[in-house]
């Protein structure tokens with residue numbers, strides 16, 4: 001998940017650079033890549049920290065340990081700068097699927 005998140009993010013960043021340099025990447029294609037990277041990376045972070053919380057058991061829920069903070073910090077990434085639901089809508093629209 002980490003490697004895939006990293007590669008999707010690097011791909012979107014490289015597309016932004018290419019777009020800005022006028023190297024044949026359209027805004028639409030960049031936005032699609034960015035939405036995919038954002039959706040996958042943030043949901044992966046939540047999955048990873050949820051599993052970490054479970055592994056730590058009760059300690060994973062106590063403020064004295066950092067795991068609960070990692071889980072909460074990951075969760076907000078699914079909300080800020082376009083929620084997962086909105087990213088899914090953008091991706092679907094980019095694929096030409098009917099979206100309300």
Ligand SMILES: Cc1cc2nc3c(=O)[nH]c(=O)nc-3n(C[C@H](O)[C@H](O)[C@H](O)COP(=O)(O)OP(=O)(O)OC[C@H]3O[C@@H](n4cnc5c(N)ncnc54)[C@H](O)[C@@H]3O)c2cc1C
Nearest residue numbers: 075076077078079080081082083084085086087088089100
């Ligand atoms: C810690 C934190 C920091 C923030 N910092 C900033 C900041 O610096 N700048 C800034 O501009 N904003 C910031 N925000 C706001 C953030 O961008 C919004 O919270 C986010 O865009 C979601 O908007 P909302 O809270 O109004 O939820 P709503 O838009 O009310 O959405 C609530 C839920 O409904 C879902 N939903 C909404 N519309 C649809 C739809 N059409 N189809 C399906 N599902 C839908 C959403 O995905 C979400 O799950 C921050 C939020 C937090 C929590």
